[in-house]
Amino acid sequence: MSKVLVIGAGGVSSVCVHKMAMNPDIFSQIHLASRTKSKCDAIAESVRQRTGQEVATYEIDAEEVPAMVNLIRKLGPSLVVNLALPYQDLPIMDACLEAGVDYLDTANYEPKDEAKFEYKWQWAYHDRFREAGILALLGSGFDPGVTSVFTMWLKKHKLKTIRQLDILDCNGGDHGQHFATNFNPEINIREVTAPARHWENGKWVESPAMGEKVEFQFEGVGSKNMYMMYHEELESLAKFNPELERARFWMTFGDEYIKHLTVLQNVGMTRIDPVKYQGRDIIPLQFLAAVLPQPETLGETTKGKTNIGVIATGEALDGSGEKTFYINNICDHEDAYEETGNQAVSYTTGVPAMVGSAMVLQRKWAGDGVFNMEEFDPDPFLEMLGEQGLPWNVKELDGPVDF
Ligand code: NDP
Numbered sequence: 235m236s237k238v239l240v241i242g243a244g245g246v247s248s249v250c251v252h253k254m255a256m257n258p259d260i261f262s263q264i265h266l267a268s269r270t271k272s273k274c275d276a277i278a279e280s281v282r283q284r285t286g287q288e289v290a291t292y293e294i295d296a297e298e299v300p301a302m303v304n305l306i307r308k309l310g311p312s313l314v315v316n317l318a319l320p321y322q323d324l325p326i327m328d329a330c331l332e333a334g335v336d337y338l339d340t341a342n343y344e345p346k347d348e349a350k351f352e353y354k355w356q357w358a359y360h361d362r363f364r365e366a367g368i369l370a371l372l373g374s375g376f377d378p379g380v381t382s383v384f385t386m387w388l389k390k391h392k393l394k395t396i397r398q399l400d401i402l403d404c405n406g407g408d409h410g411q412h413f414a415t416n417f418n419p420e421i422n423i424r425e426v427t428a429p430a431r432h433w434e435n436g437k438w439v440e441s442p443a444m445g446e447k448v449e450f451q452f453e454g455v456g457s458k459n460m461y462m463m464y465h466e467e468l469e470s471l472a473k474f475n476p477e478l479e480r481a482r483f484w485m486t487f488g489d490e491y492i493k494h495l496t497v498l499q500n501v502g503m504t505r506i507d508p509v510k511y512q513g514r515d516i517i518p519l520q521f522l523a524a525v526l527p528q529p530e531t532l533g534e535t536t537k538g539k540t541n542i543g544v545i546a547t548g549e550a551l552d553g554s555g556e557k558t559f560y561i562n563n564i565c566d567h568e569d570a571y572e573e574t575g576n577q578a579v580s581y582t583t584g585v586p587a588m589v590g591s592a593m594v595l596q597r598k599w600a601g602d603g604v605f606n607m608e609e610f611d612p613d614p615f616l617e618m619l620g621e622q623g624l625p626w627n628v629k630e631l632d633g634p635v636d637f
Contacts, residue, residue, distance in 0.1 A: 236595040237263040239311040241296050241326060242318030243273035244418065245530040245576050246340060246375070249584025250317055250591075251277050252574040253622060255287035260592050265309050267292035268318065280575055296322040302329035311335060315591050317584075319418060320344040320351075327359055327370060336368050336594055340375030340587050341421070342466045347506065351425070351466040356604060364603035371599065372606050374590025375583040376542055376563075377403055377483075378467035379607055380619065384544045384561045384626070385471060387612040392559050392628075393548040399471065399481040400545045400635055405579060406455030406486070407538040407567045411527055413494035416536075416579035419523040426485070426495065427504050431464035433472045433481040444492065448484065448637040452541045454564040460484040467607075474608035477548075498522065533577040536567040540578045543626075547634040558635075561628040563619075573623065582624060589618045 238261055240251055247266070254261035264281075266274045266289050274291035281289050294305055296318050306314060306329060316326045316339040323343035330337040343355045356372055363370050373379050381401045389396060405416060415422035430441045446462035465483035472478055487495075498504050503522045508515035543562020550557040563582070570581035590607075593599035599610040607615075620626060 235262040236260065236312040237265070237310065238313050238315055238591060238595070239265045239267065239306060239309055240315045240317055241267055241294065241322070242316065243268035243270065243277055244317070245533075245580030246417070246583045246587065247317040248277045248280070248530065249570075249574045249576045249580045250315065250587040251289060252281055252284060253585055253588040254591070255281045255285040255289065257588070257592065257622075258287060260595060264289045265292065265311065266290070267294040267305060269293070269295055284574075297325045299325050299328045299332070302326060303332045306330070306333040306335055313338060313591055313594055315587060316340075317587060319421060321346050324355060327356065330368065330370070331359070331362055331366055334366055334368060337370040338374055338587070338590055338594060339372060340379060340583055342373060342378070344421075344424070351428070351464065353466070353469055353606070360604040367602050369594060369601055370604040371590055371594055372604065373467065373470070374587050374607060376586055377401060377465060378470070379583070379586045379590070380563065380624070381542065381544055382467050382471060382607040383612045383615050385475070385546060386608050387616055388544070388546045388559050388561060388628070389475070390612060392551060393546060393557065394551050395477045396475055396546045396548040397477070397479050397556075398547040398634055399475075399478060401465065401467070401483045402450065402452075402460060402541075402543055402545065402562070403484065404450075404452045404455055404458055404460065404486040404541045406452065406458065407536045407540065407578060409527075409532040409536040409577070411532070413491065414527040414532055415529060416532065416577065417529050417583070419526045419529070420519055423495070423504050423519060423522070424506065425465075426463060426487070427499060428464060430462045431468070432462060432483070433468055433478060435479060444487075450484075450637075452486075453562075454539045455541050458486040459489075460486045470606040470608055474606065529580065530576065533567075533571040533575060533580075536571070536577040538567055540565045540567070540582055542582065545631065545635055558631040558633055559628055560631050561626060563624050563626045565624060585622055585624050586619060589615055589622060592618060
């Protein structure tokens, strides 16, 4: 029986709050605060209709640390779940430190003026969280999040060491729009236009964005082109699995998405530096995000499935030589929408955020300091993930990937 305070009221938050309300034995009181209170109220109303549970709502600018501290002190939650944007990670962590409460998020901190996805800023909080006797759990979404837990499950149950790791993120959903992103457009476009980076023989290897393309047959989806890109869990996976010879991240994009993104990039609409327009500074990418469809509006029309997983090759635990395993989840957009009113990209992030919150509140994952998903026992997390709408499957492949 615990009280939680969720920050942010987008698609991920909506799924997470619905799933928390469906587990009232763990989440006995849910408080929801965000920049726009009407969005919190809309989630609360949907939760009331679907589950009969009440969610209390508040307006907050999470970058205002004193206001955050006041809200936390007033409500006295056991955990603050940050489902706002990566820019708010550090101010919310500061507020949690001051108020002495545990913290969880789904994406690592990113400075507004630089598309840099690195854990260094949040890892630097470790000693302060440890001394305060509180926990921060970083990256409890799907990727980052479940992909790291999948990897550690393979290392616990199938492989002694992991030599090669490939994370495959496929969204086979069709939303019927010419161009739209399935989560926050600004964060999504910053991520996919950044140079690709993978881990090889102890160092990062950088290559041009979208420069490496491979066609892959995804179960439940079909054949898709996937592109190598940088993704933040590669950093924590390399840190906690120092034996890794190579780790890469791949994401599928349709030809239409690539075509639109290329044009937008070529004309400067994805820039994140200020541009003078009619006497005032605007950030082209922020303006673009404002005119694109909001991700939370795509749920109603999106059809198809996501398929996200990890292929790992390494020395088998049972001494039978080198083995390769593929562990993944397939999620249906329409099923996700029916259950929570949100499409599968929000669903596959919001459910792990709820499961990570449950792990912390139930002390199945415990400690003082700042932790990544790789540092805890994967079993209770994956058991609950399967029960809560994201079942997963593991199979042995004939050999290592040939791409
Ligand atoms: P949305 O843009 O839909 O929602 C973000 C919410 O945060 C909005 O309600 C927004 O308010 C609120 N917000 C923004 N700034 C502030 C602020 N200063 N104070 C308070 N609230 C604020 O994003 P998503 O729901 O798609 O994504 C949420 C998070 O999940 C992001 O960090 C994203 O990177 C992460 N994510 C992680 C994934 C994973 O697998 N790990 C996958 C997908 C997303 P307003 O409504 O006023 O704009």
